[in-house]
Amino acid sequence: MSDFAGKCAIVTGAADGPKAALGATFARTLAAAGASVLVVDRLDVEPTVASIKEGGGSAEGYRCDLAEPSAAIDAANAAVRHFGRVDILVNNAALGSNIPPVGMGDIPIELWDQMMAVNVRGTMLAVRAVAPIMARQGYGKIVNLGSPMRITGAAMRLHYAATKGAIHAMTRSMARELGGDGIRVNTLTPGLPGTAFNLERMSAEMEAGLLGGRSIHEHITASQIADVLLFLASPRSDAITGQELLVDNGGSFL
Numbered sequence: 001m002s003d004f005a006g007k008c009a010i011v012t013g014a015a016d017g018p019k020a021a022l023g024a025t026f027a028r029t030l031a032a033a034g035a036s037v038l039v040v041d042r043l044d045v046e047p048t049v050a051s052i053k054e055g056g057g058s059a060e061g062y063r064c065d066l067a068e069p070s071a072a073i074d075a076a077n078a079a080v081r082h083f084g085r086v087d088i089l090v091n092n093a094a095l096g097s098n099i100p101p102v103g104m105g106d107i108p109i110e111l112w113d114q115m116m117a118v119n120v121r122g123t124m125l126a127v128r129a130v131a132p133i134m135a136r137q138g139y140g141k142i143v144n145l146g147s148p149m150r151i152t153g154a155a156m157r158l159h160y161a162a163t164k165g166a167i168h169a170m171t172r173s174m175a176r177e178l179g180g181d182g183i184r185v186n187t188l189t190p191g192l193p194g195t196a197f198n199l200e201r202m203s204a205e206m207e208a209g210l211l212g213g214r215s216i217h218e219h220i221t222a223s224q225i226a227d228v229l230l231f232l233a234s235p236r237s238d239a240i241t242g243q244e245l246l247v248d249n250g251g252s253f254l
């Protein structure tokens with residue numbers, strides 16, 4: 001039997017679109033592995049849900065703004081209503097890749113607060129919403145999305161790097177706090193994937209710099225990142241908690 005049969009996963013930030021963002025790939029990968037998936041986003045979630053159902057998988061959508069304090073609890077309740085349980089939470093929603101680079105002196109205060117509200121507070125509230133459900137089940141897997149920028153630092157992206165530094169600090173604290181209930185919490189940290197969307201926006205010089213900075217001088221695919229997500233969401237990684245796994249072809253090291 002599949003590691004995911006009968007399991008319910010919530011994936012935030014999983015709307016599908018021209019950007020072919022990671023969240024939709026995560027949702028489809030978990031569904032293909034046998035999980036029922038609640039697809040959460042502030043954008044239209046139906047394309048991801050439809051693609052999962054077309055492939056024979058099980059999914060429902062829940063559209064909300066995770067910056068709203070009550071959104072995560074409503075999403076967790078929707079998962080229980082549809083699937084009766086919550087086993088896996090993937091905290092993927094974030095403001096980041098579409099935020100233009102800006103020097104520290106020019107970061108608008110409102111933008112700073114918005115990024116903290118979505119990336120940091122939104123992640124904490126989502127974990128707080130599912131933790132009691134997982135604790136009652138005696139088991140749960142939580143994966144928070146990080147960024148290599150929290151390790152390397154990033155000029156002009158201090159606001160984003162700060163939120164991702166907070167993510168891993170929270171992962172460690174959550175792992176300590178929730179471990180007694182059988183809940184594992186880890187950070188999955190992808191490098192920039194070589195999606196068509198990203199490649200179209202990259203000059204040849206930027207691409208050479210990106211690949212040259214990696215130990216393996218190749219692009220990373222969304223499905224390679226999703227494979228590591230599957231590992232972190234499955235019982236195969238049950239002895240791992242509070243850790244960060246980098247999927248960046250050896251671009252940065254912990």
Ligand SMILES: NC(=O)c1ccc[n+]([C@@H]2O[C@H](COP(=O)([O-])OP(=O)(O)OC[C@H]3O[C@@H](n4cnc5c(N)ncnc54)[C@H](O)[C@@H]3O)[C@@H](O)[C@H]2O)c1
Pocket residue numbers: 012013014015019020021022023040041042043064065066067091092093094095096097098118145146147148189190191192193
């Ligand atoms: N793409 C990368 O290069 C990269 C690298 C490292 C880490 N990451 C992390 O991986 C995750 C996914 O990255 P991506 O590039 O696919 O992101 P993305 O920006 O393309 O997608 C994020 C999704 O989150 C949703 N979202 C944003 N704010 C929301 C809110 N308030 N409420 C509900 N949904 C909201 C968006 O609508 C979008 O569908 C993010 O956490 C990102 O920080 C990405």
